[in-house]
Amino acid sequence: MTNAPSGSSTRYADPDENPYVEAPPTDFAPVAELSPDAAAEQADLLRAAIREHDYRYYVEADPIIPDETYDALFARLRDLEDAFDLSTEHSPTRRVGGEPLDELDTVEHLAPMRSIDNATDADAVCEFDERVRRGVADAGLDPDAVAYVCEPKFDGLSVELVYEDGAYVRAATRGDGIEGDDVTEQVRTIRSVPERLRGDPPARLAVRGEVYMPRDAFAAYNEKLMERGEEPFANPRNAAAGTLRQLDPSVVAERPLDIFVFDVLAWEADGGERGGAQMDRPATHREEFDAFDRFGLRRTDRVDVVDDIEAAIDYRDRILADRDDLNYAVDGVVLSVNDRAAREALGSTSRAPRWAFAYKFPPRTATTTVEGVTVQVGRTGRLTPVAELDPVEVGGVTVSRATLHNPAEIEALGINVGDHVRIYRAGDVIPYVPEVVEKRAEGTYDFPETCPVCGAPVERDGPLAFCTGGLGCPAQIDRAIEHWARRDALDIDGLGPERVEQLREAGLVESLPDLYDLTVGDLTDLEGWGETSAENLIAELDATRDPPLDAFLAGLGIPDVGATTARALATHFGDLDALLDADEDALREVDDIGPEVADSIRTFFDREENRAAIAELRERGVDPEPVDTGPDDGQADALAGLTFVFTGSLSVTRSEAQVHVEAHGASATSSVSGNTDYLVAGENPGHSKRADADAEGVPVLDEAAFADLLADHDVEWPPADPE
Structure with missing residues (x-):
C-alpha cells in the first residue's frame, strides 16, 4: 500500500491568533503611519503567515489563499523590513536571492553522502536481498523480519540540508561524498525548503534531498530560453545542477526548482536551545518519512514498505509503468532496509551502504539516420550542432532532432550526414547521439568556420566553438543587453529578459547603443507599459550615462572579465582610452590577469563590431568616468604591498x-x-x-x-x- 504524507496539527501560524492566515486583509495602512513597535509586530505575524502559506502551497499543494493575496502579504512584509530595518536571517523575503557570490566554498558534510550500488536486472536485485538476509542473520537478527522501503530514484542533484534548533543554516552539494559545494543561498530560494522546521525537531538535523526541476516547469522554462535565442537545457537534471551552481542566488530564484527529502544523515537531540521534549530518532526509515511530514520537509508520496524482494520488484515495475505520468524525472527505484538497527549491523563499504540498492530502469534508445546538421547560435555566442533525423519513436515519443553538443563531440563520434546512429533520450526530454551504429557517409561533418548568423569567424575554446561577432552578432544582442543591465554591471531596474525580448520584437533595439535612443513614447506604445514605468526605465538609462569604469567594463560582457577583473582593470588603467590602447603585455601587469585572459580582452577590443558599439555608446553620451585615484584622507597607499x-x-x-x-x-x-x-x-x-x-x-x-x-x-x- 502506498503511503501519502500525513497531516500535522503543528502549524507555523494559528489562524485564531494570526489575521493573515485565513482570508487575510490586504488594505494595509501606509507604512509611514506605523510606529516601530507596530511595524515589528505586523512583520512577525506576516513572516509566520507566509511560512504557513509556503508550506500549504509548496509542500502540501493545498493553498488556502489566492496568489494575488499572497503577493500582497509578501510585498507588505518586504516594505516593512525595508522601512524599519526589520529583515531577519530567516525571513521569507530572503528567498528572492542574496548578494552574488564570488565562488562556491567547500564544506564538509556532517555524515558521508555515499553512492548506492545499482543494476538494471532482477537477478542482481535478488542477490542483494540474499546478501542482506545473510548479513542480518550473521548479526544475530531475524532475517525473516527484513522489510524494504521502496521509493523512486530521482534524477536530480543530491544535497545535504542542515537545520540547527529548527532553523535552516546550510546546504551543500554531494561533491565527493565527504565534502561538497556550499549552496546555502541558492537552496534558500527553493520555496519548498523551510527556513524553519515545524513541530519539535532535534537540536541538529541533517537530511539528504534531491533538488530537481519539475518536468512541466522544465518544459516551460526551456521554451522561454529558446524563444529568447538561448540554448535550452538538455534535461531536467542538467537544469537543476546548472542552476544550483549559479553564483547569483537571484538567478536561482527565477528558476523553478523543487526538492524531495529522502534520508537522515545526522540526528542530534542534545545540546539544542529549543524548549520542549525533542523526539528521539525513529527506529525505522519509514518512521523517518513520517518525521519529515511533521517537520514540514517535502517528500514523495510514492513510498511503500514491502516484506520480500518480489514485492519490491513489483513496486519497481509499477513506477516504470507510471514514469511518464510523474512530474519529475526518475531513472529507477531505491530499495533500502527499513529497520535502522539492521542497517547499522550491515554497515557500509567505503563507497556504498550494504543496506540499499538502486534498481534502475533500462535506457530508452532507438536507431535512425542523420538527414542533416543545423548549427544554432546561443546568446553567449556558443555554437551548438543539432542532428536533423529521420523521425523515430523513442520511449513513446517521436524524435526528429538530437543534440550533438559541440564540434569535439562530432569529431569523437566521427558522425556525418547519412550515418545510421543510436538515439538516447537523456532525462526523458532532449535526445542525444551516443554512437554511430553504421557508417554510411565518408568522413566527418565539417563544422562551419564562420557564424551562421553574422558571418564572423568561429573560434574554438577546448571542445566548444564560439562566434566572435560579440556585440555585432544579432544572436547575442539579447544576452548583451541583459548582461549590461545586471546588478553587477550597470544595474538597470526594469530591463529583464521579458522586457528585452519585447523591445527586440518591436524593432526598437537592434544593438546595445539603441537603448539610449528610446523615448517614453516608444515604450508607452507597447503592451504593458504605462507612463510611470516608461519614465522609470528612461530615468534608469539616463542614470547610466556616466557609469563607473568598472561597471561599464563588466557590462560589456568581455569573455573572462567579471566584476572583480573589471574593477582591477579600471583601477590599473584609470580611464577607458588607456585600456583600449593597452597591449597584452600591459594587460598582464594587472593582478590576476594571465596570458589567456589578456588575450581574451585584447581580442574583444580588437574586433571591429565591439569597437563600433563602444564608439556608438559614447556618441550617445554613455562615457565611463575615470577611476578615483584613492581615498581623500591620504591613506591611498596605507595597505600597499599587501x-x-x-x-x-x-x-x-x-x-x-x-x-x-x-x-x-x-x-x-x-x-x-x-x-x-x-x-x-x-x-x-x-x-x-x-x-x-x-x-x-x-x-x-x-x-x-x-x-x-x-x-x-x-x-x-x-x-x-x-x-
Missing part, C-alpha cells in the same frame, strides 16, 4: 571588502598562493582556501583580527557606507 584573499561571510560582501582594501593600495585576489599575505576568513569559510593557506604558510585572520590589522594601518573597518 595581498588579501577573502573567504566565508563577512559583515560586508566579499566584493565590498576587496574594493575597500584595493582603495587603500592593497591587492585582492580570488585564490591563495605563495604571494598571499593574509587569508581573511569569515563565517563558514571554504575548506579549500584554508587548506591552501596552511600549505603555503599564509596567516589566517578572522574578521576581528583583520579589523585590528587595518586599524594598525589607520584604515577603518568595516568600510563606511558611501554618501
Whole structure:
C-alpha cells in the first residue's frame, strides 16, 4: 500500500491568533503611519503567515489563499523590513536571492553522502536481498523480519540540508561524498525548503534531498530560453545542477526548482536551545518519512514498505509503468532496509551502504539516420550542432532532432550526414547521439568556420566553438543587453529578459547603443507599459550615462572579465582610452590577469563590431568616468604591498571588502598562493582556501583580527557606507 504524507496539527501560524492566515486583509495602512513597535509586530505575524502559506502551497499543494493575496502579504512584509530595518536571517523575503557570490566554498558534510550500488536486472536485485538476509542473520537478527522501503530514484542533484534548533543554516552539494559545494543561498530560494522546521525537531538535523526541476516547469522554462535565442537545457537534471551552481542566488530564484527529502544523515537531540521534549530518532526509515511530514520537509508520496524482494520488484515495475505520468524525472527505484538497527549491523563499504540498492530502469534508445546538421547560435555566442533525423519513436515519443553538443563531440563520434546512429533520450526530454551504429557517409561533418548568423569567424575554446561577432552578432544582442543591465554591471531596474525580448520584437533595439535612443513614447506604445514605468526605465538609462569604469567594463560582457577583473582593470588603467590602447603585455601587469585572459580582452577590443558599439555608446553620451585615484584622507597607499584573499561571510560582501582594501593600495585576489599575505576568513569559510593557506604558510585572520590589522594601518573597518 502506498503511503501519502500525513497531516500535522503543528502549524507555523494559528489562524485564531494570526489575521493573515485565513482570508487575510490586504488594505494595509501606509507604512509611514506605523510606529516601530507596530511595524515589528505586523512583520512577525506576516513572516509566520507566509511560512504557513509556503508550506500549504509548496509542500502540501493545498493553498488556502489566492496568489494575488499572497503577493500582497509578501510585498507588505518586504516594505516593512525595508522601512524599519526589520529583515531577519530567516525571513521569507530572503528567498528572492542574496548578494552574488564570488565562488562556491567547500564544506564538509556532517555524515558521508555515499553512492548506492545499482543494476538494471532482477537477478542482481535478488542477490542483494540474499546478501542482506545473510548479513542480518550473521548479526544475530531475524532475517525473516527484513522489510524494504521502496521509493523512486530521482534524477536530480543530491544535497545535504542542515537545520540547527529548527532553523535552516546550510546546504551543500554531494561533491565527493565527504565534502561538497556550499549552496546555502541558492537552496534558500527553493520555496519548498523551510527556513524553519515545524513541530519539535532535534537540536541538529541533517537530511539528504534531491533538488530537481519539475518536468512541466522544465518544459516551460526551456521554451522561454529558446524563444529568447538561448540554448535550452538538455534535461531536467542538467537544469537543476546548472542552476544550483549559479553564483547569483537571484538567478536561482527565477528558476523553478523543487526538492524531495529522502534520508537522515545526522540526528542530534542534545545540546539544542529549543524548549520542549525533542523526539528521539525513529527506529525505522519509514518512521523517518513520517518525521519529515511533521517537520514540514517535502517528500514523495510514492513510498511503500514491502516484506520480500518480489514485492519490491513489483513496486519497481509499477513506477516504470507510471514514469511518464510523474512530474519529475526518475531513472529507477531505491530499495533500502527499513529497520535502522539492521542497517547499522550491515554497515557500509567505503563507497556504498550494504543496506540499499538502486534498481534502475533500462535506457530508452532507438536507431535512425542523420538527414542533416543545423548549427544554432546561443546568446553567449556558443555554437551548438543539432542532428536533423529521420523521425523515430523513442520511449513513446517521436524524435526528429538530437543534440550533438559541440564540434569535439562530432569529431569523437566521427558522425556525418547519412550515418545510421543510436538515439538516447537523456532525462526523458532532449535526445542525444551516443554512437554511430553504421557508417554510411565518408568522413566527418565539417563544422562551419564562420557564424551562421553574422558571418564572423568561429573560434574554438577546448571542445566548444564560439562566434566572435560579440556585440555585432544579432544572436547575442539579447544576452548583451541583459548582461549590461545586471546588478553587477550597470544595474538597470526594469530591463529583464521579458522586457528585452519585447523591445527586440518591436524593432526598437537592434544593438546595445539603441537603448539610449528610446523615448517614453516608444515604450508607452507597447503592451504593458504605462507612463510611470516608461519614465522609470528612461530615468534608469539616463542614470547610466556616466557609469563607473568598472561597471561599464563588466557590462560589456568581455569573455573572462567579471566584476572583480573589471574593477582591477579600471583601477590599473584609470580611464577607458588607456585600456583600449593597452597591449597584452600591459594587460598582464594587472593582478590576476594571465596570458589567456589578456588575450581574451585584447581580442574583444580588437574586433571591429565591439569597437563600433563602444564608439556608438559614447556618441550617445554613455562615457565611463575615470577611476578615483584613492581615498581623500591620504591613506591611498596605507595597505600597499599587501595581498588579501577573502573567504566565508563577512559583515560586508566579499566584493565590498576587496574594493575597500584595493582603495587603500592593497591587492585582492580570488585564490591563495605563495604571494598571499593574509587569508581573511569569515563565517563558514571554504575548506579549500584554508587548506591552501596552511600549505603555503599564509596567516589566517578572522574578521576581528583583520579589523585590528587595518586599524594598525589607520584604515577603518568595516568600510563606511558611501554618501
